[in-house]
Amino acid sequence: MNHSAIEQLYTQVLARNAGEPEFHQAVHEVFDSLGRVFTKHPEYGEASILERICEPERQLIFRVPWTDDNGRVQIDRGFRVQFNSALGPYKGGLRFHPTVTLGTVKFLGFEQIFKNALTGLPIGGGKGGSDFDPKGKSDAEIMRFCQSFMTEAHRHIGEHTDVPAGDIGVGRREIGYLFGQYKRLTNRYESGVLTGKGITWGGSLVRTEATGYGAVFFASHLLETRGRSFDGARVAVSGSGNVAIYAIEKAQQLGATVVSASDSTGAIFDPEGIDLDLLKDLKEVRRERIEAYVAERGGNAEFRAGASAFALAAERGGVDVALPCATQNELGEADALALVKAGIVAVAEGANMPTTPEGIRVFKDANVLFGPGKAANAGGVATSALEMQQNASRDSWSFEYTEERLAAIMRDIHDVSAATAEEYGAPGDYVVGANIAGFTRVADAMLALGVI
Template identity: 55%
Template sequence: MSLLEKFIQKIKENNPNEPEFHQAVEEIAESILPFIEENERYQNKKLLERIAEPERIIMFRVPWVDDQGEIQVNKGYRIEMNSAIGPYKGGIRFHPSVNLSILKFLAFEQTFKNSLTTLPMGGGKGGSNFDPKGKSDAEIMRFCQSFMAELYRHIGPNTDIPAGDIGVGSREIGYLFGMYKKLANEFTGVLTGKGLEYGGSLIRPEATGYGVIYFVQNMLERIGESIDGKSFVISGSGNVAQFAAEKAIELGGKVLTLSDSSGYIYDENGIDEEKLEFIKQLKNEKRGRIKEYTEQYNDAQYFEDEKPWGQKCDIALPCATQNEIQKEDAQKLADNGVQAVVEGANMPSTSEAIHIFRNSGMLYSPGKASNAGGVATSGLEMSQNSLSLNWSREEVDQRLKDIMTDIHEQCVKYGKKGDEIDYMKGANIAGFVKVAEAMLAQGVV
C-alpha cells in the first residue's frame, strides 16, 4: 500500500461517511505527500494530518417559528479548521444539502485558498440545512437571528469572521450582523459581505466572478494569448457566474451559456451586456428560472435537466456547485478541444474529471486558486473595517487584480514542469507551504 493510500485510509477511518471531505483531502494529498517526501523540513511533523483535522467543530440546533406559527428545527454548524496564519475565515451556507462532510471539505479547501491570497486568514466554514427558497423575509430574519443566537459565542473580529455563501447574500448577512451587534453589544467587522451602509466593501459581490476572469487572463497572457475573441461556457447563474460573464464580456469574450438546477440556456449569438442585465434582474430580483431567458430572446435554446459541458467553446467555467463536472462531462470538454477549464465553484470537478483535464493537455485551475477573489476581497473588507476606511471601487478592483496575479505566480512557481504549468499541484503546494511554516513556528498546538 502506497503512502497516499495509507493516508487516505486513515482519513476515512477517522471520518466515516464523509465522501466530499475524503475527496478534497485526497486531491490535496496527491500533491503534498510527494512534496513532503522531497523536503526534509516538513517530514515527520504530521503537518497534513494536523491540517486535515479541524481545530474545532461547533454543532447546534436552530429553532425558529414560521409564518404559520409552527416551530421548525434545523441544524447549525461552524467548522473552525485552521488558524495558523490568522483568524478563521470562510462563508456560511444555507442549503438543504449542508452536512458535516460538505462543510469540512469547504473548510479544508478554504485553509489553502486563504493561504494563497497571502492575507492573514485561517480556514473555516459554516452553515445550516435551512433552505431560504420560498421563505418570506420575516421567516429568514427569524431563522438568521436564531442561528446567530448560538454562533455569536464562537466568532469575533480576531477569532472567526464568517462571510456569505450559497443561500446567504446581503439580506442574510444583514440579519446575522444585526443580531450579533445586539447580543455582543459591539459594532465590529465580525462578518464580511456587509452592506455598504454599515461597513461593506465595494466590489465584494463581483469579486469571485471577476477574480476567475483575472486568473484566466493571467493564464492566457502567459502563453501569449488574450480573452478577446474567446468563447465561454459558464455554469450557474448566481453571483459568481453573473460577474464572471460580465468581466469576460467586458474583455471581449463571448459568453454562450448560463444555467441553474433545472437546465441551461445556449445563445449562439452570445450573451451581451443587455442580455446579462436581464438575467441579473431575473435571478436576483424576480428569483426566476433561467429558462425564462428564451421567452425574452427567442434565438436562444433551453436544455432542460442538462449541463452545458457538451457545447463547444474555448474556456469552460464551472461556477455552480461541487462535482458538477463528472468523468463523462470532462471527456466531452476534452473531445471538443477546450483550451482551459477554470473553476469558479468549490470542487466542481470530480477526481476522474480532473485526471482527464490534466492528461489531455488543457489548462486546468482548481477553485482554491481561481475562485479565491471572493475571500480575498473579504480580507480587504476586514482591512477597511480595521482602519475605519472605505476604499474606492477602482482601488479595491486593482487590489483584487494584484492578488489574483500573485496567486497565479505562486501556482507557476510550484507547478512548473518544463514549459507547462500544473496549476493544481502549484496551488496545493503554495497553499500548504505558508500554513506549514506557520504551524512549525508555533509548535505542536
C-alpha cells in the same frame, strides 16, 4: 499518491471521517500533490503537520429553531468548522442549502485553508452553514432563521477569532440579518466580524463581484501562457448565482461571448451571448428559474431541462474557456470529453471543487490549462480580507482601487502556483502548484507556533 506515510494517513482519514465522501475527495486531491514535498521537507512529517491539518481545531453543530409564517416551529441544523488558524482568524463563508451536512462543511473548510493561504493575507480557514433552505421562504422567515442561527453562532465568532461571510443561499440580505443579531447580542458595532456587508454599513466595493471577477482574472493569466486572451473567446459558464453572474460580466468586459448559464432546473444556451441585464433581473431581483430567460430573450436562445451548461454549449459549437461556477462535482468526465472535443483551451473553477477527479484527468490528458478552485476562486475571500482591512482602519476604498488590489492578488496566486509547480517538477500543473504553495505556507506557520 507516491509516499507511503501519506497513503497510510489517508487511510486513517477515511476511517476517522466515515460517510463524508466530499471531504475524502478534497483530502485526496491535496494529498496527491504532497509526496514530493515530504521528500524535500521531512520536518513536516516529523512534526505531524499533515495529521494536524486534517483535524479541525473545532467543529460546532447546533440546533436552529425558528418559527415560520404560519406559527409552526421549524428545526434546522447549524454548523461551523474552525479548521486552521495558523495564519490568522478562521475565514470562510456560510452556506444555507438543504444538502449541507458536516461532511460538506468540512470539505469546504479544508479547501479554505489552502485557498486563504494562497492569497498571502493573514487569514486562516473555516466554513459553516445550515441545511436550511431559503428558497420559497419569506423575508420574515429568513430573518427569524438568521437571528436564531446567530444567537448560537455569536459566541464562537469575532473579528479576531472567526469571520464568516456568504456562500450559496447567503447573500447581502442574510448577512444583514446575521450582523444585526450579532450587534444586538454583543452590544458592539464590530464591523469586521462578518464580510459581504452592505456598502453603507461596513461593506467593501467589489466584494459582490470578487469571486466571479477573480476567476476570470485567473483564467486570463492561464490564457496568456498560450498567447491567448478573452477577446473574441467563446466561454461556457455554469450557474446563475453571484459567482456566475459576475464571471459573465467580467468575461464580457474583456471581449468574450458567454454562451451558457444554468440553475438546478437546467441550462440555457444563447449563441448571441448571454443578456446579462436580463439574467441579473431574473436571478437577483425576481428570483425566478432560468427557463424564463428564453421566453423573454427570444431569438435563438434555448433552454434544456436537466442539462449541463457545458454539454449544451459544446454540442452547439466551439468552446475556448469553461468557468464552472455552480456547485461541487458538477463537471464530470462526459462533460470534460465534450469540452475537449469542442476545442477547450482553459478551465478555471469559480465554484468549490466543481470538477470531478475523472474530469480533471481528462483535461490534464488533453493538455488543457486547468485552474483549481482554491486558486481560481480565491478572489472572493481575498476581497473579504480587504473588507476586514477597511473595517479595521475605519476606511472605505474606491471601486477602482479595490479591483486593482484584487487583480494583483489573482496574478500573484497564478504566478506562485505556476512557479511552485515548476519547482517541484510539475511544470504547468496548477493543481500541484496551488496545493503545495498553500500547504507549505500553512505548514511553516504551524512549525513556528509549536505543537498546538
